[in-house]
Amino acid sequence: MSDDPKYNAARAALDFIADGMIVGLGTGSTSAHFVRLLGERVKQGLKVKGVPTSEATRNLAEQVGVPLLEISQITSIDVDVDGADEVDPAFRLIKGGGGALLREKIVAAASKRMVVIADTSKWVETLGAFPLPIEVTRFGFALTAQRIHAALRETGCVGDEVVLRVAGKANEPVITDGGNYIIDAHAKSIRDPDALGAALSRIAGVVEHGLFLGLAQTVILGNASGAEVKSL
Template sequence: MNNQDKAKKLAGETSVKHIENGMYIGLGSGSTVYWMIRKLGERVQNGLDVKGIPSSRQTQEWANEFGVPLTDFSEIQELDVAIDGADEVDPQWNLIKGGGGALVREKIIAASARKFIVIVDESKLVSQLGDFKLPVEILPFGWEVTAARIAELDGEPVLRRDGHDAFVSDNGNYIVDCDFGVINDPKTLHQQLKQLTGVVETGLFTEMTSEVIAGYPDQAKTLQKS
């Protein structure tokens, strides 16, 4: 296991300490979340009673593999805690998410949780957002028009592909990965993008994060917001 994987494992496993008996949990997506679900499965086998709502098909498969019971929003509309990764985290705990393509479900889950915990390895910590291209989920119909409108906001949208075909999200939509350069005002950019017809959701998560746990090769730290 390389140092980055060690860091992800430590961050993921450390976050499970926030999960208590009887909780409803939002289960994020990505390689760091894998370690959280695996550890959570161990605790379930030892008697922990919880239910999770997965943010992607991959997450659902991991939960099934490790024995984490699942539910959905028809049963419960508020979650006790959601735990998810991020592609970038700035000092104010603004996030870019969506590298794996599950940003819409991840945001619905995060917005439904009383506490939203972000788990990352140290490489995801940045001074400002924008080095990672911003994923924006858009409707397939007229996606070229939507992409052109995004470009008018000084972004460079590129349609995400799966081989030769357009990548399709779990929601049946397309994703454009947008280069805005350094994002100085994440909240305003998110609002501008959301107002465009055809935009479903953006990968900018602002004013949502309750706690950030950063993994390093030898330890996991709970960060302080700047």
């Protein structure tokens, strides 16, 4: 599949950026396109400062010349531009496929506007086909996984399998930038995202979940020839 749809979505997000803004910089392949494009605009004279949502994004922003601020230096963000693994018609999201969901949600929640950039394949009627990432403490993670499993069943999800995310030849657990593990919940279909989100937030050991509810105001869906902008 060509990367054009992701690039086109990222390029359309530049319309939401103005001189003097503080901009949240998302994580993932589509967000990387946006960071590179923003770097080009900075070289042309645009005055902005970015707040990265991961170390990977920080490194890329530094490479392309986007000036950065630490999250501790700001009280609010003008606009956050980030990708998504799934988006439904109510602009509810699943995020965290890249493992940065905690920092992504902190930045999104601090932003006056969240602009989601994605290709059209990420637009779904019902969330859940993409496994829901949940960041958990390493201490007691097996107990936490059991409670996540129960929460999936109690909130009517079609699937209830939970899997610790691993990587590499040795299948070692993935460690997030915050030093935590990620459990991927294979819900298949999330019938009540709000109920599931609330249930997960009540579990001791869950640091944050990848359901982004009530945060996005704009969704840009890229396709091969351009992008469609949707707003609530």
